[in-house]
Amino acid sequence: MQGYVIPAPVASVLVVAMLLLLAYVWLDIRSKALGSRIKALEQQQAELQKRYDLELSKWERLKSPHNIERLLAQNNSAMIWPDEVNIVRLSEPAAAEIAAPDFKSQLAQLSPSTRPVVHD
Amino acid sequence: MIDFRSKLRFVLVILIVSAALNGLVARLVYLHFRLGGGDDRATRIVESRRLETDLQVARGRIMDCRGNMMALDVVKKEVCADPQLVSSNGSLAKAAADLGRLLNIDPAMVNERLSQPGKRFVYLGGFGRPVEDDTALRIEKLNLPGVFTRDVMVRSYPRGSSMCHVLGYVNFDFERSGSAGIEQKWNKYLHGVHGLLISELDGRRHEIYDRRLFELPPRAGADVTLTLDNYVQYVVEQALKNALCETQASAIWAIVERVKTGEILAMASYPDYDPNQFREVPRESMRNRCISVVYEPGSTFKMAVVAAALNENAVHSSDVFDCENGTWFHNRRPLRDFHPYGLLSVADIIKKSSNIGAAKVALKLGDRKLHQYLQAFGIGKPTGIELPGEECGTLHPLSKWTSLSVTRVAIGHEVAVTALQMLQVISAIANGGVMMKPYLVSRVSDRDGKILYEHRPGVAGRPIRPETAAEMRRLLARVTEEGGTGFKARVEGYTVGGKTGTAQKAIPGGYSDTLNMSSFTGFIPVEDPQLAIIVVLDEPKGAFRTGGVVAGPVFRAIAEQAVRYLDVPPANATAGKEAGGSKNPSI
Numbered sequence: 132m133q134g135y136v137i138p139a140p141v142a143s144v145l146v147v148a149m150l151l152l153l154a155y156v157w158l159d160i161r162s163k164a165l166g167s168r169i170k171a172l173e174q175q176q177a178e179l180q181k182r183y184d185l186e187l188s189k190w191e192r193l194k195s196p197h198n199i200e201r202l203l204a205q206n207n208s209a210m211i212w213p214d215e216v217n218i219v220r221l222s223e224p225a226a227a228e229i230a231a232p233d234f235k236s237q238l239a240q241l242s243p244s245t246r247p248v249v250h251d
Numbered sequence: 252m253i254d255f256r257s258k259l260r261f262v263l264v265i266l267i268v269s270a271a272l273n274g275l276v277a278r279l280v281y282l283h284f285r286l287g288g289g290d291d292r293a294t295r296i297v298e299s300r301r302l303e304t305d306l307q308v309a310r311g312r313i314m315d316c317r318g319n320m321m322a323l324d325v326v327k328k329e330v331c332a333d334p335q336l337v338s339s340n341g342s343l344a345k346a347a348a349d350l351g352r353l354l355n356i357d358p359a360m361v362n363e364r365l366s367q368p369g370k371r372f373v374y375l376g377g378f379g380r381p382v383e384d385d386t387a388l389r390i391e392k393l394n395l396p397g398v399f400t401r402d403v404m405v406r407s408y409p410r411g412s413s414m415c416h417v418l419g420y421v422n423f424d425f426e427r428s429g430s431a432g433i434e435q436k437w438n439k440y441l442h443g444v445h446g447l448l449i450s451e452l453d454g455r456r457h458e459i460y461d462r463r464l465f466e467l468p469p470r471a472g473a474d475v476t477l478t479l480d481n482y483v484q485y486v487v488e489q490a491l492k493n494a495l496c497e498t499q500a501s502a503i504w505a506i507v508e509r510v511k512t513g514e515i516l517a518m519a520s521y522p523d524y525d526p527n528q529f530r531e532v533p534r535e536s537m538r539n540r541c542i543s544v545v546y547e548p549g550s551t552f553k554m555a556v557v558a559a560a561l562n563e564n565a566v567h568s569s570d571v572f573d574c575e576n577g578t579w580f581h582n583r584r585p586l587r588d589f590h591p592y593g594l595l596s597v598a599d600i601i602k603k604s605s606n607i608g609a610a611k612v613a614l615k616l617g618d619r620k621l622h623q624y625l626q627a628f629g630i631g632k633p634t635g636i637e638l639p640g641e642e643c644g645t646l647h648p649l650s651k652w653t654s655l656s657v658t659r660v661a662i663g664h665e666v667a668v669t670a671l672q673m674l675q676v677i678s679a680i681a682n683g684g685v686m687m688k689p690y691l692v693s694r695v696s697d698r699d700g701k702i703l704y705e706h707r708p709g710v711a712g713r714p715i716r717p718e719t720a721a722e723m724r725r726l727l728a729r730v731t732e733e734g735g736t737g738f739k740a741r742v743e744g745y746t747v748g749g750k751t752g753t754a755q756k757a758i759p760g761g762y763s764d765t766l767n768m769s770s771f772t773g774f775i776p777v778e779d780p781q782l783a784i785i786v787v788l789d790e791p792k793g794a795f796r797t798g799g800v801v802a803g804p805v806f807r808a809i810a811e812q813a814v815r816y817l818d819v820p821p822a823n824a825t826a827g828k829e830a831g832g833s834k835n836p837s838i
Contacts, residue, residue, distance in 0.1 A: 166460030181326040181402075184309075185384075191320045191409035196485040212815045215744040220820060 302458055306446030307404050311472030313418060313433055313441075315481040316514075316693065322418050322434070322526075325407045327381035328400040330354065330390055331374055336397030338368045346395045350375055353390055354382065381405050406434075412523045414484055416539035417477070417638065417691065420526040431537060433475060433691070435639050440695045440703065443472035473703050476694040478514040483507055483813050487517040490808040491786075495521050498791035498801050504540040505786045505805065506670055507813060510678045510774060512708040513687030515636070516782070516813070542634075542641040545667040546768045546787065549754025550736075550798070552663030553609040554727060554772075555676050557601055559624035560616040562719040568598045568726055572611045579607045582654050586610055586662075589753075589797070602729045604736045604751060606662045613661030621657060622649045627714035628676045629686065630668060634711070636689050644668045663754055670770075674785040675711070677772045680727065681748070681780035684720040686711045724748050728777040739803035740771055742811045744821040748780070749773025749806065751798035756790070766790045771802035775810050781819045784809055 137145075192198060203209055282296070313322040330350070337346055343365055351358030354375060364373050374380075375398070382390075387400045406421040419432025428442065429435040446469030451462035491503045504520035520540040524532035538544065560566045577591025588606050592599075600608030613621055625631070631646030645667035647656070659665040671689060679686035688711040695704040715723070727748035730737040736751040752770040755762040770787040774780040786802040786809070795801075813819075 162461055170458065170460050184323060184325045187320060188323060188325050188407045188409045191323075192411075194319075195410045195413065196482055197410070197413065212812065215821065 300451045302448065302450045302452050304448050306448055306467075306469045308443040308445050308469035309404065309471050310406065310421065310427060310443060311441040311695075312474045314474060314476050315414075315479050315484070316477060316516075317481060318476075319410075319481045321410060321414055321477070321479075321481070322406060322408050324404050326402050327405050328384065328387035329374065329381045329403045330387070330398070330400055331372060332365060332399070333397040334365050334367045334370045334373055336371075337365050337395070340396040342396055346398055349393055349395065350390065350398065353386055353393075406526075408526045410481070411527065412525045413481070413488060414477075414479060414519075415523050415526050416520050416537070416541070417479060417518050418526060420529040431640075432539065432638060433477070436637050437475050437692065437695070440473040441475060444470040446470075471698050473695050473697045475692055476696070478516065478691055478693045479518065480516045480817075482816055484517040484519060486812045486816070487519045487809050488521075488523075490805050491519055491521050493808070494786075494788065494801070494805045498788060498793060498796065500788040500791040500801075502540055502544075502789040503787065503805075504544070504670055505784065505809065506541050506674050507809065508674055508678055508689060508783045510681040510780050510783045511687070513678070513689045513711070514693070514708070515689055515691050516817075517809075518691070539638065539640065540787075540789075541670045542636060542638055543669070544789075545642045545644050545669055546789075547664050547666065547754045547757060548668050548673050548770065549663040549752035549768065550604045550606070550609075551673055551750045551752030551770055551772045552666065552668075553601060553604065553661065554680065554723065554750045555625060555628050555630070556609055556613050556616070556621065556661045557597060557726070558680060558715050558719060558723045559621060560612045561597075561722055562624070562715040563616060563620055565616045565620070566597050566612055568722060569596055571596050572600065572608045574600075574605045574607045577607075579610070581610065581614075581658050584655055586658060598726050598729060601726045601750070602732070602735045604730075609661045610658035613657050618652055618657040619649060621660065622646075622652070624714060625660070625666070627712055628679065629672055629711065630666060630676075634669075634671050634675055634689050636671060637692050641671075642669050644672055663752060670785050670787050673770070673772055674783055677727075677749070677774055677785070678783040679712070679714055680720050680723045681774035681783055682720070683717040684715040685713055724774075724777055724780070727773075731773070736797070736799040737771060737773065737803050739799055740773055740806040740810075742775060742807055742814065745775050745810070745814060745819075746777040747773055747775050747806075747810065748777045751803065753797040753799075767796060769796055769798040769801045771798050771806045773806050773810070775814060776819065776821060781817070782810065782813060784813075 200210075309324040312320055312324075315321055332346070337343055343362065347358045347362035347365060350356075351361045354361070361375060364375060367373065381403050382400075390398065391400055404427070406427070408415070408418060408420075415432075417432050419429055419434035419436075421427050421434050422430045426442065429438040434441065447465065447467040448463070449465040451459050451464075453459050487505050487507060491505055494500070495503050502521060505517070506515060506519075507517040508515050518539070518541050520538070522536040524536040529537070557566075561568065571594050574588060574592035574595050576593060577588045579586050586607055590603070592603060592605050592608070595603060595605055595608050597608070597612060599605075600612065616624075625646055631644050633641045633643045635641075647665065652660075656665055675686055675689065678689075688709045690706050690708075692704070693706050694702060696702045727750060728746055729735055730749055730751065731741045731747045732738070737747075737749050740747055740749055740751075750772055752768075752772070754768045755764070756766040756768060757763075758766070768787060768789055769791050770785065772783075772785045774783040784806055786805040788796075788801050788805075791801045793801075814821075
């Protein structure tokens with residue numbers, strides 16, 4: 132045997148140190164990558180928010196009654212309210228109208244038999 | 252020989268590389284241990300890498316009652332330059348010409364701004380004047396040295412001048428504080444809180460994420476939801492615009508209110524302005540006349556006087572007064588009617604709007620009682636609506652009333668009101684004697700939907716009894732019948748109650764014979780009042796410029812669309828519903 136043999140404990144320490152170093156480097160690279168990704172996503176979110184707000188602003192302008200009327204006028208159209216005579220108003224019947232006798236008479240038509248129903 | 256030369260080369264290379272590495276190490280040690288230049292150099296290095304920036308925050312949005320955005324923040328571009336860099340590149344003339352063309356400003360002005368080599372930063376479009384996205388893109392494509400664009404948050408009012416007097420506007424200062432209307436009054440909710448970021452930059456001036464030292468995220472402003480309805484507001488604005496053209500009035504304003512809750516559904520005033528360009532409009536256009544202009548209400552005030560007299564049982568609606576055929580002297584001062592009348596009942600005094608009749612009713616009530624009732628109706632004090640700049644009007648203390656005052660106050664002179672105060676009077680009558688507090692903001696919520704403020708309708712007062720209010724509604728409904736002064740305010744299929752008013756304008760030394768304030772205050776439908784509306788015209792022109800002639804049709808134009816849109820059923824439909832069935836409405 133020629134040369135110097137590194138003692139096993141020293142070699143182990145060196146290996147562990149190397150592994151720790153590699154782990155540190157790997158974690159550092161990974162955290163940097165995550166940081167870059169977070170930053171990119173933050174910028175993307177800000178950009179999307181900016182575009183969303185701009186589009187929202189445009190959409191609000193488009194759907195304003197003034198703009199709709201203007202566009203209708205450009206197409207020689209106009210929206211008018213229906214005449215009062217053409218409006219059919221439906222109101223909920225008063226509670227008294229849903230009285231028990233009417234309801235029972237309907238039941239009677241549906242099931243004329245007064246015999247008890249047997250479920251089998 | 253060769254062996255010696257190659258060895259020499261090897262040694263030389265080693266020496267050079269070692270020298271370079273030693274130099275590098277020496278430099279690193281020098282920098283790292285802050286040797287040589289004291290703390291200054293190290294501080295400068297640290298400072299140059301330090302990033303400390305305010306994180307911009309969006310102001311809260313303002314929405315109408317249906318969630319339509321009326322005001323929101325958007326990010327736009329502003330054009331800036333580094334004059335020193337522009338000058339050193341010798342591109343001054345080209346930059347001035349190109350930017351002048353794209354920004355639509357005089358190239359000489361751009362040239363002047365860029366010809367300041369001592370400066371490192373100037374605005375080219377002007378401070379707080381962002382450019383459109385396509386313009387910014389074209390400027391960026393020019394690649395002019397020293398010229399750049401940067402993001403800036405601006406307030407956008409997508410609907411232009413709609414609701415401008417209620418919304419207000421936002422200044423261009425760093426804090427971007429609201430300077431009028433809701434933007435000002437509700438600034439504490441709307442403005443949000445800036446964030447702060449402290450971090451380090453890399454050699455390319457990009458932030459190093461893992462060197463972030465401190466990050467305080469910004470808190471966006473809370474959203475304010477108004478009671479105003481975008482469509483009702485549009486209807487009102489259109490009606491006012493048309494009326495302004497027809498009558499050539501110097502100004503016109505109107506308010507629509509729900510009488511049962513006090514919600515303001517529309518509040519508009521002309522002339523108006525676009526809050527997106529608030530710096531280019533005259534201050535006079537920015538006045539919200541609905542709350543900041545006080546005027547003598549004229550005959551619309553008679554309803555308050557008669558309501559007070561009826562409530563005190565000083566008169567009954569069937570009592571008859573002598574209206575003196577148009578001219579009556581009281582304390583040796585004449586009082587005249589627009590049309591001469593003989594005997595008129597109290598009901599007809601309202602219907603025909605007799606000044607003499609109203610003055611006699613007021614005399615019968617007495618000045619002390621009249622003053623008390625006017626105070627109860629809220630005359631002379633602000634309504635407390637959530638807007639800045641509300642006037643309180645004028646109601647002189649009783650001690651300052653002369654022997655003539657009671658007859659003059661009865662016809663709406665010697666007092667001054669805002670349109671909102673006058674609307675409150677008729678709302679109280681329409682709402683069975685209960686006067687609700689008017690309000691514009693229904694809710695404030697943060698971006699997560701958490702409610703920070705919510706308004707519940709509140710009672711402002713009960714100036715008259717419900718029976719008196721019912722009687723007054725009956726009398727005011729006659730005003731829009733055939734022969735009444737408010738005939739032109741009728742709405743097909745509905746019964747309308749209201750009162751016309753035409754007051755000569757007060758000028759220095761007396762009253763103008765040619766200038767007047769014409770108004771109509773009304774509610775609809777009479778049987779179950781839902782909406783109260785006031786329309787006021789300042790100095791309408793033309794031969795016929797009474798309230799009934801010029802303001803009545805504007806009331807009708809607003810009311811007939813508002814009742815359809817808000818699905819207010821006509822009187823007979825309500826009656827049918829009460830009877831348990833539906834009937835065809837009679838027109």
